[in-house]
Amino acid sequence: MLSRRSFLSILPTLAAAQTSTPKPNFVLILCDDMGYADIEPYRSEVNYTPHLARMAREGFRFTSWYSAPVCSPSRASLMTGCYPKRVGLSFGSWHAVLMPGDWHGLNPTEITVAKLLKQKGYVTSCIGKWHLGDQPEFMPTRHGFDTFYGLPYSNDMRPTPKPQGAMDYPHPPLPLIRNEKVIREVTDQDSLTADYTKEAVSFVEKNAGRPFFLYLPHSMVHAPLAAGKAWRDKTGKGLYADSVAEIDDSVGQILKAVERHAPNTLVIFLSDNGGTPRGVNRPLRGNKASTWEGGLRVPAIAWWPGKIKQGQVSEEIVSNMDILPTFAALAGTTPPGDRKIDGHDLTQLLTAGGGSGHQTFYFYHANKLEAVRYKNWKLLVSGELYDLKADIGESTNLAAANQEVVKQLMAKLDEARADMGDGSHDGPNVRPAGKAKGPLRFWIPRHPESGYPPHAPVKKVEGAPAAP
Numbered sequence: 519m520l521s522r523r524s525f526l527s528i529l530p531t532l533a534a535a536q537t538s539t540p541k542p543n544f545v546l547i548l549c550d551d552m553g554y555a556d557i558e559p560y561r562s563e564v565n566y567t568p569h570l571a572r573m574a575r576e577g578f579r580f581t582s583w584y585s586a587p588v589c590s591p592s593r594a595s596l597m598t599g600c601y602p603k604r605v606g607l608s609f610g611s612w613h614a615v616l617m618p619g620d621w622h623g624l625n626p627t628e629i630t631v632a633k634l635l636k637q638k639g640y641v642t643s644c645i646g647k648w649h650l651g652d653q654p655e656f657m658p659t660r661h662g663f664d665t666f667y668g669l670p671y672s673n674d675m676r677p678t679p680k681p682q683g684a685m686d687y688p689h690p691p692l693p694l695i696r697n698e699k700v701i702r703e704v705t706d707q708d709s710l711t712a713d714y715t716k717e718a719v720s721f722v723e724k725n726a727g728r729p730f731f732l733y734l735p736h737s738m739v740h741a742p743l744a745a746g747k748a749w750r751d752k753t754g755k756g757l758y759a760d761s762v763a764e765i766d767d768s769v770g771q772i773l774k775a776v777e778r779h780a781p782n783t784l785v786i787f788l789s790d791n792g793g794t795p796r797g798v799n800r801p802l803r804g805n806k807a808s809t810w811e812g813g814l815r816v817p818a819i820a821w822w823p824g825k826i827k828q829g830q831v832s833e834e835i836v837s838n839m840d841i842l843p844t845f846a847a848l849a850g851t852t853p854p855g856d857r858k859i860d861g862h863d864l865t866q867l868l869t870a871g872g873g874s875g876h877q878t879f880y881f882y883h884a885n886k887l888e889a890v891r892y893k894n895w896k897l898l899v900s901g902e903l904y905d906l907k908a909d910i911g912e913s914t915n916l917a918a919a920n921q922e923v924v925k926q927l928m929a930k931l932d933e934a935r936a937d938m939g940d941g942s943h944d945g946p947n948v949r950p951a952g953k954a955k956g957p958l959r960f961w962i963p964r965h966p967e968s969g970y971p972p973h974a975p976v977k978k979v980e981g982a983p984a985a986p
């Protein structure tokens with residue numbers, strides 16, 4: 519046993535050791551529209567994804583990671599640690615997601631995970647698709663990222679020959695942006711994944727000596743699908759499979775760069791929402807843009823050799839909202855205390871094998887509350903009840919035999935309504951989306967031959983509110 523004196527004498531050494539513990543780096547890789555069973559760790563029978571398989575084998579795989587049904591809301595929750603509804607971004611201004619020239623975006627008053635980490639001395643970069651507002655004040659460089667390279671929104675938001683409806687709103691040319699400057703119009707998307715990957719690897723190499731946060735939201739496998747020359751027709755299973763294979767190769771390059779240059783790095787791989795019918799969501803019901811499990815439950819793998827034990831799998835309810843509190847804790851800081859944050863710190867779960875996720879998770883589709891999960895139960899507002907542990911595919915409605923559970927979960931739905939609201943009613947604890955201050959601009963004006971004015975807003979989309 520240590521004498522009191524020798525015990526006291528080692529205290530300063532311990533304190534010094536603690537303060538000198540290097541902060542971990544973070545790499546957050548986000549795939550777009552990838553389905554639950556599109557990769558090997560989730561039993562894909564189509565796609566060959568050796569690098570993601572390795573990540574899962576050597577790391578931690580979640581089977582109940584929830585995102586949001588579509589792109590912008592999913593990214594809002596990743597960046598803020600909150601339900602999209604809480605930060606006013608469960609819906610765009612006239613479409614399910616934010617559109618080019620949209621007057622809404624992630625509120626500049628929100629504290630993103632990038633802003634938090636930057637305050638702790640991290641160098642931060644967003645490489646890929648942003649989709650949280652394309653007006654200058656909403657861009658990554660105004661939300662805590664030192665640098666940005668990529669697209670401001672989805673790769674399908676580009677000029678189309680015949681605009682019809684909201685998705686075919688007469689879009690401006692699709693811009694590739696570095697920081698806050700347009701590099702060029704993107705017409706051929708084949709090199710996007712390779713370009714992002716090259717930028718990402720170079721970022722890791724350059725910043726290996728300091729704590730960094732790399733956010734890498736790929737444009738793929740969102741349509742229009744594309745793959746680099748080396749990948750096109752490589753799988754023999756079509757362009758979707760080629761595109762998935764290239765994403766997997768990109769993951770391999772990131773892991774290699776991290777191992778070589780910055781081994782103290784937590785890498786997380788996610789999809790931003792459930793898969794489309796192009797991919798495979800088995801055994802889940804439904805697809806992207808629904809609140810069936812197939813709309814929000816996504817592949818999710820965490821990898822951090824030496825810190826995360828190999829080959830772990832967890833059924834805990836976890837979500838995009840947990841990224842901010844987790845990264846904050848690992849970087850030695852805390853989420854902002856002046857506002858409601860919905861996410862949980864997953865550090866214990868990831869590194870100690872203990873700890874738990876959420877007991878309750880709410881499913882919003884646009885502004886509408888559609889379901890709640892509590893432990894293994896999921897109740898839809900329609901009154902249908904599913905036991906997700908026994909019936910992950912939501913095939914058997916057990917409401918009739920479980921009226922007490924229905925009652926309990928209905929009360930939980932009411933709690934969400936009183937907190938965040940439902941439909942056009944915003945609850946008292948909802949914060950507004952940002953609203954653009956200046957005249958609405960596109961990054962590249964519309965081509966004169968499009969027949970539309972050069973800048974947004976232009977054409978009245980049916981059902982859309984008037985532009986401010």
Ligand SMILES: [Ca+2]
Binds near residue numbers: 550551588740790
């Ligand atoms: Ca998406």
